[in-house]
Amino acid sequence: MSQPLRVLLIEDSDSxxxxxxxxxxxxxxxxxxxxxxxxxxxxxxxxxxxxxxxVADHRLPHFDAPxxxxxxxxxxxxxxxxxxxxxxxxxxxxAMMKAGAHDYVMxxxxxxxxxxxxxxxxxxxxxxxxxxxxxxxxRLEAQFHRAQKMESxxxxxxxxxxxxxxxxxxxAGYARMGMSQVHPADDLHExxxxxxxxxxxxxxxxxxxxIFSQPQRAEPRDxxxxxxxxxxxxxxxxxxxxxIQLELSLDPGAGVLHADPGQIDQVLMxxxxxxxxxxxxxxxxxxxxxxxxxxxQIQIGVSDTGIGxxxxxxxxxxxxxxxxxxxxxxxxxxxxxxxxxxxxAQGAIEVASEPGKGTTFTLRFxxxxxxxxxxxxx
Ligand SMILES: Nc1ncnc2c1ncn2[C@@H]1O[C@H](COP(=O)(O)OP(=O)(O)O)[C@@H](O)[C@H]1O
Ligand SMILES: [Mg+2]
Numbered sequence: 437m438s439q440p441l442r443v444l445l446i447e448d449s450d451s452x453x454x455x456x457x458x459x460x461x462x463x464x465x466x467x468x469x470x471x472x473x474x475x476x477x478x479x480x481x482x483x484x485x486x487x488x489x490x491v492a493d494h495r496l497p498h499f500d501a502p503x504x505x506x507x508x509x510x511x512x513x514x515x516x517x518x519x520x521x522x523x524x525x526x527x528x529x530x531a532m533m534k535a536g537a538h539d540y541v542m543x544x545x546x547x548x549x550x551x552x553x554x555x556x557x558x559x560x561x562x563x564x565x566x567x568x569x570x571x572x573x574x575r576l577e578a579q580f581h582r583a584q585k586m587e588s589x590x591x592x593x594x595x596x597x598x599x600x601x602x603x604x605x606x607x608a609g610y611a612r613m614g615m616s617q618v619h620p621a622d623d624l625h626e627x628x629x630x631x632x633x634x635x636x637x638x639x640x641x642x643x644x645x646x647i648f649s650q651p652q653r654a655e656p657r658d659x660x661x662x663x664x665x666x667x668x669x670x671x672x673x674x675x676x677x678x679x680i681q682l683e684l685s686l687d688p689g690a691g692v693l694h695a696d697p698g699q700i701d702q703v704l705m706x707x708x709x710x711x712x713x714x715x716x717x718x719x720x721x722x723x724x725x726x727x728x729x730x731x732x733q734i735q736i737g738v739s740d741t742g743i744g745x746x747x748x749x750x751x752x753x754x755x756x757x758x759x760x761x762x763x764x765x766x767x768x769x770x771x772x773x774x775x776x777x778x779x780x781a782q783g784a785i786e787v788a789s790e791p792g793k794g795t796t797f798t799l800r801f802x803x804x805x806x807x808x809x810x811x812x813x814x
Pocket of ligand 1 (some may be wrong): 769
């Protein structure tokens, strides 16, 4: 069986191009060749380089292999680059190799081409795998650091919130005692009322802090995702303003996850409120469910058509207290809470966003395998 091979030829001579292709076909490749002759054509070809190998003539009327090689390397694509030449001297061949060419082959000895291509494709594949492994390692490391940071901040916030709550109970208690002891018309009564109200708001903040720092209070059970989303829709209408259109796209096979339904509601609510805030001029909020059988996961996507985020903002959004909203509007606890809840439910959360292009949060949870129902034989 012949192996497909996509070749980009940098070559001005028809007959040389045909000869190169012939040698590759002869070696058993199923060759799909494209040809360029100028820098402009090469640039266009590199915009979407679906090539396994580049074979360049050393010298062309309007172009040459060293410049072509420089362009390929600058493009950042790791495609094996082989130079073919009738005249290349040893010195220039060495210079090409030093500049990053993978091999050079004499036109008088083209039988060397196919084995060189095979070797270089193998090496390129190995390099690609190495890069993928390294990227994955870095991703996991970053994820680990993020998780560690969240955990320590969470623990700190939890401890603060706990002590804070105790103090607030004392403050509110004395405020109410004061209120009961002065006449409602007395100025002091109003002062005690203000203290009591501020304490209530502070207690609410402390409660939110506790939720994200101590998600072990969850009461997980099996939840049919689509049902949860449909129930949530009713709550949502009140939150979204006039100009925001809600779109649900529920995969009937989305399935069941194991989590505290109240917490998943809260996750959706926090994401929806953020989406609303990101669309002051109106827009569309889309909630999508899906199942991913390959990984036995169940997925929820929440997307908006709002202002989006810069990469810098995106790296910080899950940090507690990180907010870009004006004081009094944002607490910076919404996504920290979402993160805590999702992690607790053994889920994962991803975000994709671009300034001006909207934002999509994607959540994945392990799918609960349905238990077979025993039907009594009749
Ligand atoms: N859907 C979204 N579109 C644009 N930015 C968002 C979105 N969701 C979150 N953000 C950014 O993430 C920050 C943190 O969000 P969050 O933790 O919910 O805190 P808050 O909403 O109180 O600011 C927001 O201030 C905002 O900059
Ligand atoms: Mg928020």
